[in-house]
Amino acid sequence: MEQPTTSIFQRPVWVVIFALTAAIAWGWAFPLIKVGFNAFGITADMTGSKMLFAGIRFACAxxxxLSVAQTNGRSFQVSSKSNWWFILAFALMNTTLHYFFFYIGMSHSEGSRAAILNSLSTFLVVLLACAFFKSDKLTSRKILGCAIGFGGIMALNLGGSDSGQFHWMGDGMIILNAICGACSNLMTRGLSKRVDVFVGTGYSLTLGGVLLIIPGLAFGGSLPQINLLGIVCLVLLIAISAIGFALYNKLLSCNPVGKVAIYNSLIPVVGAITSCLCLGETFYAKYALAGGLAALGIYIINKGKS
Known part of the structure; x- marks a missing residue:
């Protein structure tokens, strides 16, 4: 029988609900970013503007x-200078570098393709968590699931040039983004030991956002066209970040990392479908194959959990 004192973030049903909420929200970010770029008039070569756009999103989130955490009476205390350095490192990995690579990659890749490729982060987290945390055991089921998932990612490069091929500024940046995402997932456990996890999430998003805004402005970044559509996209992206990271980081802080990260399998599915529907992108057959293999890999891994 479940203990009454068990946190809601550790109860199986709520873990699923919260993790899927974050995953679905992040899946919608793929088309919203591209629509936002177009609405604000940000083109592929405007690196500073992309950094500014991302920085505003995360700083506001x-x-x-932090405002919600303060309203709920959460502790803002950080006990030592070394803990502040850890929070800064987390902000750089989880927000600044993570989304610098992501926004650059998104402007050079189709949203549906990027969404599937981004699932690499999920499988990296599963494998790395087994290496760093005793609560995450490496099993044959996890190995099989990751192998199938990686096969799905490789399937993105099947076919000729007319069906989309690997490009460093697009796919390469998304891969670097996925690596940063996986590493920051592992760092979340350390964050929760140094500061309240909601406060730490707020600090990391704010600091990481500012560290995107400053170089963005230095590189001449701006929002060339201010209009209602762009503002709506930006507001939705801010909400996605605030809700998604607050829920996800709290789940990571009190559950085995692999158990939570595995639900991110829904991100490539939601991202690919919404990108094709909202952006009118061509949905190649290999996208269905890649997405199906990624989802199968996730299912195999998740099925083995108690």
């Missing part, structure tokens, strides 16, 4: 999370 972080301030929202």
């Amino acid at each position: 972080g301030l929202i999370v």
Whole structure:
């Protein structure tokens, strides 16, 4: 029988609900970013503007999370200078570098393709968690699931040039983004030991956002066209970040990393479908194959959990 004192973030049903909420929200970010770029007039060569756009999103999301944390009476205390350095490192990995690579990659790749390729992060987290945390055991089921999932990612490069091929500025940046995402997932456990996880999430988003805004402005970044569509996209992206990271980081802080990260399998599915529907992108047959293999890999891994 479940103990009454068990946190809601550790109860199986709520773990599923919260993790899927974050995953579905992040899946919608793929088309929203591209629509936002178009609405604000940000083109593929405007690196500074992309950094500014991303920085505003995350800085605002972080301030929202901090405001909610303060309203709920959560502790903002950080006990030592070394803990502040850890929070800064987490902000750089989880927000600044993670989304610098992501936004650059998104402007050079189709949203549906990027969404599937981004699932690499999920499988990296599963494998790395087994290496760093005793609570995550490496099993034959996990190995099989990751192998099938990686096969799905490789399937993206099947076919000729007319069906989309690997490009460093697109796919390469998304891969670097996935690596940063996987590493920051592992760092979340350490964050929760140094500061309240909601406060730490707010700090990391705010600091990471500011560290995107400053170089973005230095590189001449701006939002060339201010209009209602762009503002709506930006507001939705801010909400996605605030809700998604607050829920996800709290789940990571009190559950085995692999158990939570595995639900991110829904991100490539939602991202690919919404990108094709909202952006009118061509949905190649290999996308269905890649997405199906990624989902199968996730299912195999998840099925083995108690």
